[in-house]
Amino acid sequence: MHVDEYPILIDQLCPGLFVRLETATDIGSLPKKAFKITNAEQIEEIRRLGIRHVICISDKSDRLPISLEELDKQADPGLSGRPAKAFKTPVSLELLGLKRETIARNKERRDRFAACEKRYDDAVSQVVGVLKKAAKPSDAVLDAAREMVDSLVNTFLSDLDVVVSLMTTKPREETRNYHALNVTVLSLMLARELGLGKSQMHDLGMGALFHDVGKGRVPIQRFTKGNMTTLNRVVREYYREHPVLGAKIVSAFPDFPPAALDVVLKHHETLDGQGFPSGLTAEDIPVLARIAAVADAYDTLCNRRDEVGFATPHEALRAMYGKKTSLDQMLLASFIRNIGVYPPGSIVELSSGLTGMVVSSSPKASFRPSVLVHHPDIPRKEALLIDLTIEEDLKILRALRPEELPREVFAYLNPVRRANYYVDTLPPA
Template structure:
């Protein structure tokens, strides 16, 4: 079903609108089924009735109503009324959307807000767990389990599973975002590869701590002119960080052996070109093969140690280009699940609207949910279009931030740091 009409303020009236008056008991000279305003005189006649609002019929109108922002500016204060609960659709391209999209938008926005709050709490636990590794105790595993356990339950639930993009607020070092990203994406991939719950949790634990050895690389004092020597030493220590991390985690009581192997081997390549042991093929544990794909993708997205990352769409293409380094089945399943347009990708839809992918649909990766820009819809009420519902719409291309107008970019607010979290929604 399409939206046939929606309420607007009488202050939004202008020539070219087709409207309907729905005021029982009110006597007026206009057709009950609606009419088009042909001139300012027609607008004045409607205003003389003393109404607060009327209904606009977009399919029969020649133009859009005056925007609410313009009305607010003319009156000096925000307007309130029954129209505020149904501010969309406000234009022809939105009027073709199904009622379910409009009616469920508030629920979707609330779900994303709740997910963002859970993400913030998970990040607190990630920071705590990583810091505790320096003094190995059972509390390390407990803190990490509070992050990994609930995510494993979601992936194994009977609900639709979504991977949501978060607007990361840079309050800690980027490594903590990277750790959580790799854990989320690794657990998703493990689930798709048919791994059981216990193994999924072990993959999550290992992925969460995969780079913990990096922070223990010693920095020595070098004399002037020894920059090449310093760089060589730092590279050698960098290549040792998987061993250092695995050794640290071996000291944590109860830390799973499989998770330690993931940490030790996550930089090994399927072709034997990786480090620290140059393992190849099945000699690399399944958990490490999974995490290496997630790690590479997130590094492409967010860059390495301060480098500029690329868009999620470009990151997916880069992963495919370098697929010879990774388990081919893992790469195939990863791309199939996140889709060609992963969360965080800026896109243009077939109706001309621009937006950002906010969640990947695990049931149909080519039909994600997209937050779209519209100048007449406040940013806090931004419309989220689920392409599973809007079957007539498609993504026609991915966009780079420089291709968007400044106001569109500000509205969509793509984060400099692309971060993910898992969420679930009941099947519809």
């Protein structure tokens, strides 16, 4: 049953509700089987028909039904002729208090997130094409990269609100392509918050897109004896060289922006001089490279498995905040403000007892994101999105790790191991 239509008890009726009398064979003096209640007399007429419940159609109603909790406070449940706690509707007690605006906006939001996911998949395909051909620099590859970055930059420079959404795509083999796109998107998000101009954002986007292009297989000639100690040492050394190798690759492109090349070369330099490849200190690291470093650190933490597992978005931010000597703290503070204290992908428990996954956050209300909630009575494909900026009475109690979820809740929310982000522009609410 769709969330916009659900059964309610006769005692929950009030003027302003649009109802359908599914079980009635005779509607008496009522206008029709489906109509909007305008007065108390119509409620009494429905009661005289002897039916126990009607179907409430919320998207045609002016308000929500009287909640069961409110009825229990008003009268002794034994007097109303209804079972006190036995009756459960598909939107049940904990959801009946939601504002009509929340329920009415859900289909529109689901459609937007679906469109957003489609654009993300298309963008990943473009990244695959660009990075696979990067080893042979050409005007065509550079033009394809510019076109993609231009599209993202133009999105960010619009006057519309920006939402960073978690895309529930399945894990794929092209890990580095996901990472390249995510770092590009997150870097541009931060650049927009800082008010960078279109030219700087374009340079940043190009640098972020190619920031790991120097990564690849370790050449066999780098090994001497082939034992594991040598293997681990060579892999570490080769990893620390990838910014230089990447800069060499992109410098072969005709007219590759110098500021973008700096991002490729210097995104692993740290403010305390402990980074690589050159051990630069704060004053020698360009701001675009510092921005890319913040985005790279966040996406790497969310998508890299360690002995504990994958870091949750909330844990990733906490870990980054602890790197006070390496990451630019001003940029990090702006990043957290923009992506939210509970970033997309965070699993949270709400004060109503519901569990959900954050799908979007606004810089204007970082503690009050939009949450896709689990509810056993609502089909997964129609899962309810609750905007906490609308539902002021609800709040997040705590963040959860995915492994803490019961199996059915995990399957419903489908928290992905690889966190993907895409930028969507939404009209003002």
